[in-house]
Amino acid sequence: MMEPAPVTSATEPAAGATEIHARLRGITRVYGGRGGAAGLHALGPVDLDLRRGEFFSVVGPSGCGKSTLLDVLSGLVPPTAGTAEFEGRPITGVPDGIGVVFQEDASFAWLTVQDNIAFGLRRAGVDAAEIARRVAHAIGFMGLRDFAKAYPAQLSGGMRQRVSIARTLVMRPRLILLDEPFGALDQQTRLLMGDELLRLWRETKATVLLITHALDEAIMLSDRTGVMSARPGLFIDIVETGWPAERDSRVVSDPRFGAMTARLWTQLREESLKIMGNQVPSSSH
Amino acid sequence: MSSVGTLRFAVIAIMVGLLELACRTGLIGPTVIIPPSAMVESLWQILAEGDLTTDILSTFGNVLAAAVLSVVVGFVAGLAIHPLPRLRGALEPLLASYYAIPTFMFYPLFIVFFGVGNRAIIAIAFLLAVVSMVTSTLTGLDRIPPILRKTAKMYRMNRVSTALLIELPATIPHLFTGIKLSVAYAFIGVIASEFILSGAGIGYSISYAYNNFNNRAMYGLMLLVVVAVTTVNMVLHSIDRRFQERSRR
Numbered sequence: 281m282m283e284p285a286p287v288t289s290a291t292e293p294a295a296g297a298t299e300i301h302a303r304l305r306g307i308t309r310v311y312g313g314r315g316g317a318a319g320l321h322a323l324g325p326v327d328l329d330l331r332r333g334e335f336f337s338v339v340g341p342s343g344c345g346k347s348t349l350l351d352v353l354s355g356l357v358p359p360t361a362g363t364a365e366f367e368g369r370p371i372t373g374v375p376d377g378i379g380v381v382f383q384e385d386a387s388f389a390w391l392t393v394q395d396n397i398a399f400g401l402r403r404a405g406v407d408a409a410e411i412a413r414r415v416a417h418a419i420g421f422m423g424l425r426d427f428a429k430a431y432p433a434q435l436s437g438g439m440r441q442r443v444s445i446a447r448t449l450v451m452r453p454r455l456i457l458l459d460e461p462f463g464a465l466d467q468q469t470r471l472l473m474g475d476e477l478l479r480l481w482r483e484t485k486a487t488v489l490l491i492t493h494a495l496d497e498a499i500m501l502s503d504r505t506g507v508m509s510a511r512p513g514l515f516i517d518i519v520e521t522g523w524p525a526e527r528d529s530r531v532v533s534d535p536r537f538g539a540m541t542a543r544l545w546t547q548l549r550e551e552s553l554k555i556m557g558n559q560v561p562s563s564s565h
Numbered sequence: 566m567s568s569v570g571t572l573r574f575a576v577i578a579i580m581v582g583l584l585e586l587a588c589r590t591g592l593i594g595p596t597v598i599i600p601p602s603a604m605v606e607s608l609w610q611i612l613a614e615g616d617l618t619t620d621i622l623s624t625f626g627n628v629l630a631a632a633v634l635s636v637v638v639g640f641v642a643g644l645a646i647h648p649l650p651r652l653r654g655a656l657e658p659l660l661a662s663y664y665a666i667p668t669f670m671f672y673p674l675f676i677v678f679f680g681v682g683n684r685a686i687i688a689i690a691f692l693l694a695v696v697s698m699v700t701s702t703l704t705g706l707d708r709i710p711p712i713l714r715k716t717a718k719m720y721r722m723n724r725v726s727t728a729l730l731i732e733l734p735a736t737i738p739h740l741f742t743g744i745k746l747s748v749a750y751a752f753i754g755v756i757a758s759e760f761i762l763s764g765a766g767i768g769y770s771i772s773y774a775y776n777n778f779n780n781r782a783m784y785g786l787m788l789l790v791v792v793a794v795t796t797v798n799m800v801l802h803s804i805d806r807r808f809q810e811r812s813r814r
Contacts, residue, residue, distance in 0.1 A: 384712040
């Protein structure tokens with residue numbers, strides 16, 4: 281059986297792919313805590329370097345601050361302390377070039393699939409011919425051709441998530457942030473959507489950061505997977521998968537897949553038990 | 566027509582048929598209620614002769630003005646109150662008990678402020694209708710999934726764009742409850758006000774016919790109001806249903 285790829289730190293440059301696309305330094309987020317009251321320390325301090333064009337996943341126990349990390353990186357939430365940069369510029373609001381796909385259904389119920397996808401382009405003032413071209417491409421790419429004129433209520437959960445991905449994709453983001461986008465889908469659909477996500481990643485050459493609960497999904501899709509501790513979330517491990525870019529869900533049959541997934545689970549189990557307030561059972565059990 | 570629609574139509578037809586029978590057999594005297602067929606005849610005559618066209622148009626114009634005003638002002642007020650929880654907390658008990666106060670008792674004040682005529686009528690109908698729109702807007706805004714506002718932020722939309730392009734369409738299914746109520750209250754407010762504040766309009770004409778023992782005209786005009794309100798309500802209901810179907814998540 282092959283050994284898993286070596287563990288590296290969240291900021292350690294890898295050979296051959298060292299251009300930093302987004303950088304977090306000492307990012308901390310505390311909610312509330314005004315007027316002398318103790319706030320909720322949700323995240324950090326976290327350091328992270330996202331390399332241009334890599335697929336990075338984040339796993340961690342519930343409530344460890346994964347979504348907060350994404351909110352800070354997308355500029356939706358300012359950090360309490362620390363600095364966040366995207367393409368060398370400080371993130372002070374939602375930067376141009378970042379697209380987010382949320383776990384919840386974010387489709388606009390009052391718009392058809394094609395109008396949903398065109399929404400951001402129209403807001404950005406892109407000309408009509410270009411909008412039509414990009415929307416047609418995204419609809420085809422995401423397999424929504426037969427549903428272009430349908431309303432989200434007429435689609436399944438998986439199809440609606442495709443609409444959300446297509447809506448992000450047409451804006452041509454250079455950094456795509458995905459917050460458990462397949463959380464509500466069944467396992468089979470998740471695997472297939474994972475393949476589509478890899479296809480999308482290869483075509484767009486964008487940097488991808490995926491927040492997920494699913495350890496197999498993280499290992500299957502990513503170049504690197506960061507493991508977060510229980511709240512306040514910190515990176516306790518980074519696993520470099522070493523998969524080739526031309527991969528798909530069949531990597532699950534690779535012996536390294538099991539070893540890496542097991543490694544993630546060993547760490548996550550301890551962190552999850554901390555959240556549940558239990559003692560970690562000894563290894564003899 | 567759906568089976569529910571057929572049943573609804575059958576119930577109405579049976580009730581109208583029974584009333585017709587009771588009137589034609591003398592069970593109900595013509596000084597009390599005239600047969601429904603005579604009401605239809607009278608309404609047709611009123612519309613064909615055109616003597617009351619000005620009154621009818623005046624009433625519908627006032628209803629339209631009061632309904633549009635209450636929907637627009639109610640929506641904007643709801644939008645303004647929603648992000649201010651303290652103000653909302655102070656206002657909500659007042660809004661909840663608003664309909665316990667009979668607005669019509671203030672009609673002398675309306676005459677003082679607006680004089681006798683359309684402006685006073687529209688003001689009363691507006692006051693009657695606007696609160697239902699405010700409360701529906703607040704409920705609708707409460708029910709917008711937070712993810713939609715987060716998405717608006719991702720598109721770097723300002724407050725006005727978010728309100729117009731996200732919040733307004735997202736709340737429309739809920740707003741329709743308010744719109745339907747506002748239109749109904751506008752009809753009630755206008756027609757009831759015309760009884761006491763006006764020398765024109767359908768309400769005034771019904772009152773005039775009643776005072777002159779002209780049952781045919783009175784019931785013809787009543788039928789006109791019932792048909793108009795039912796038609797408007799059915800149209801709004803059908804649009805509402807379409808929005809509800811689209812907004813299922």
